[in-house]
Amino acid sequence: MAQQEDVFKKIVAHAKEYGFVFPSSEIYDGLSAVYDYGQNGVELKNNIKRYWWEAMTLLHENIVGIDSAIFMHPTIWKASGHVDAFNDPLIDNRDSKKRYRADVLIEDHIARLDEKIDKEVAKAAKRFGDSFDEALFRQTNPRVAEVAAHREAVHTRFAEAMNAGDLDGLRQIIIDEEIVDPVSGTRNWTEVRQFNLMFRTEMGSTSEGAMTVYLRPETAQGIFVNYLNVQKTGRMRIPFGIAQIGKAFRNEIVARQFIFRMREFEQMEMQFFVRPGDEMKWFAYWKEWRLRWHKALGLGDEKYRYHDHEKLAHYANAATDIEFQMPFGFKEVEGIHSRTDFDLSQHEKFSGKKIQYFDPELNKSYTPYVIETSIGVDRMFLSVLCSSYEEQALEGGDSRVVLHLPAALAPVKCAVMPLVRKDGLPEKAREIVDDLKFDFSTHYDEKDSIGKRYRRQDAIGTPYCITVDHQTLEDGTVTLRERDTMQQTRVAVADLHRLIHSSVSLNSLLRKLK
Ligand code: GAP
Numbered sequence: 001m002a003q004q005e006d007v008f009k010k011i012v013a014h015a016k017e018y019g020f021v022f023p024s025s026e027i028y029d030g031l032s033a034v035y036d037y038g039q040n041g042v043e044l045k046n047n048i049k050r051y052w053w054e055a056m057t058l059l060h061e062n063i064v065g066i067d068s069a070i071f072m073h074p075t076i077w078k079a080s081g082h083v084d085a086f087n088d089p090l091i092d093n094r095d096s097k098k099r100y101r102a103d104v105l106i107e108d109h110i111a112r113l114d115e116k117i118d119k120e121v122a123k124a125a126k127r128f129g130d131s132f133d134e135a136l137f138r139q140t141n142p143r144v145a146e147v148a149a150h151r152e153a154v155h156t157r158f159a160e161a162m163n164a165g166d167l168d169g170l171r172q173i174i175i176d177e178e179i180v181d182p183v184s185g186t187r188n189w190t191e192v193r194q195f196n197l198m199f200r201t202e203m204g205s206t207s208e209g210a211m212t213v214y215l216r217p218e219t220a221q222g223i224f225v226n227y228l229n230v231q232k233t234g235r236m237r238i239p240f241g242i243a244q245i246g247k248a249f250r251n252e253i254v255a256r257q258f259i260f261r262m263r264e265f266e267q268m269e270m271q272f273f274v275r276p277g278d279e280m281k282w283f284a285y286w287k288e289w290r291l292r293w294h295k296a297l298g299l300g301d302e303k304y305r306y307h308d309h310e311k312l313a314h315y316a317n318a319a320t321d322i323e324f325q326m327p328f329g330f331k332e333v334e335g336i337h338s339r340t341d342f343d344l345s346q347h348e349k350f351s352g353k354k355i356q357y358f359d360p361e362l363n364k365s366y367t368p369y370v371i372e373t374s375i376g377v378d379r380m381f382l383s384v385l386c387s388s389y390e391e392q393a394l395e396g397g398d399s400r401v402v403l404h405l406p407a408a409l410a411p412v413k414c415a416v417m418p419l420v421r422k423d424g425l426p427e428k429a430r431e432i433v434d435d436l437k438f439d440f441s442t443h444y445d446e447k448d449s450i451g452k453r454y455r456r457q458d459a460i461g462t463p464y465c466i467t468v469d470h471q472t473l474e475d476g477t478v479t480l481r482e483r484d485t486m487q488q489t490r491v492a493v494a495d496l497h498r499l500i501h502s503s504v505s506l507n508s509l510l511r512k513l514k
Contacts, residue, residue, distance in 0.1 A: 068222025
């Protein structure tokens with residue numbers, strides 16, 4: 001675990017050093033849980049968004065996109081339930097003056113109990129070697145059984161308190177389990193209070209005062225309130241979907257793990273409108289299809305798992321998360337929810353407008369049911385970055401840091417390098433750049449030794465390096481170096497486009513989803 005934490009620290013440092021992610025407002029000492037994307041980060045992020053957008057809208061003829069405003073009428077958030085129920089339970093430590101999420105303190109405590117069990121198991125596995133039966137050991141070892149029973153009891157109390165919205169119950173678990181503040185080390189806790197996660201601001205200024213508006217905490221509501229507009233103007237027939245990519249804002253109490261939990265982030269959401277009664281079929285479809293989208297990137301099938309929700313929000317009748325193995329454990333990257341007709345019905349009620357669909361096949365009107373797929377761009381970015389990062393020992397005692405980014409997502413697709421800065425090689429290299437740049441993001445690099453230049457490109461995940469040497473001038477061939485294998489082949493300049501295109505194009509990635 002500690003080793004994984006070290007790797008994660010290195011990934012965060014690498015992201016900054018190579019222009020992927022910078023802390024926001026850094027020269028003013030930063031702004032907590034807000035980040036900026038640098039010159040390479042923005043390209044990687046845009047490629048992730050393009051992959052999602054095109055997979056959704058190009059490959060599904062019944063899905064269209066929109067781009068709704070961040071500001072919306074405040075009643076929307078009353079109707080959606082966010083004003084009343086988009087809360088986290090928070091608790092303060094009187095000594096450190098730090099604020100925590102009560103549920104996170106308890107979850108961390110449960111994780112520590114799990115770690116205790118895992119340590120015992122690891123110790124025993126070492127002692128018994130090949131003859132070790134882990135399942136039997138977990139069942140029969142008294143120390144493990146004791147901790148496991150305790151863990152279960154805490155977990156049950158925690159789930160009950162969360163389900164009932166019992167704030168005193170949460171506090172009592174913190175007291176009974178003697179959970180201490182990681183900063184002050186004391187147990188001097190305040191009461192637990194609900195804290196609404198929406199950011200508020202004022203819009204306009206009239207003699208009656210300004211109107212309080214919210215920064216949207218999800219993009220989905222912009223889709224729901226445009227359902228009628230899109231259905232009517234696009235003559236959409238159910239089943240159909242509306243997709244959107246955009247910023248969302250949440251005043252997270254505990255912001256941690258770099259860009260995993262941010263206060264300003266981006267979502268890619270799609271609401272799929274279906275006939276009531278058909279929702280489970282479509283829920284199953286989207287659950288499978290979205291995982292396929294992830295796996296097509298080739299980051300490793302074993303790094304994904306579903307987490308089906310046992311406790312459902314009052315408006316949902318099925319929900320699952322797609323979790324990805326981050327250096328800090330399996331974490332949610334995407335949620336797939338069957339949201340019934342809750343949102344459209346609520347907007348019908350609060351707006352007084354009829355929001356229904358006339359189904360010509362059934363010859364009747366109804367409020368459509370909705371399957372939602374919702375993925376965080378930043379979390380997706382983090383999963384791609386973490387699984388691509390490798391510190392590689394090379395022959396001869398050398399080493400390199402390489403990002404094995406899926407080629408279609410890489411910020412730079414190829415770098416063209418003259419072997420030396422003379423003899424007409426830079427001019428020839430520029431000629432190649434000037435041709436390739438119309439199709440691929442192409443870098444020209446002539447500084448430092450060729451080895452250093454390769455390392456720089458490896459560190460930002462560039463799939464191909466093209467070296468122009470004296471032979472190029474004679475026979476029109478160059479060296480094409482592949483990032484992961486570091487293999488170099490001699491190829492004709494005229495073949496470069498074809499060779500590179502087949503592996504870096506978004507098109508070839510999308511075709512895997514057929
Ligand atoms: N419309 C449904 C919805 O917003 P959610 O599970 O709250 O559901 C969906 O969020 C996705 O948005 C998450 O799976 C995650 O990838 C991303 N997300 C949520 N909160 C985030 C945060 N504070 N920072 C970064 N990404 C976040």
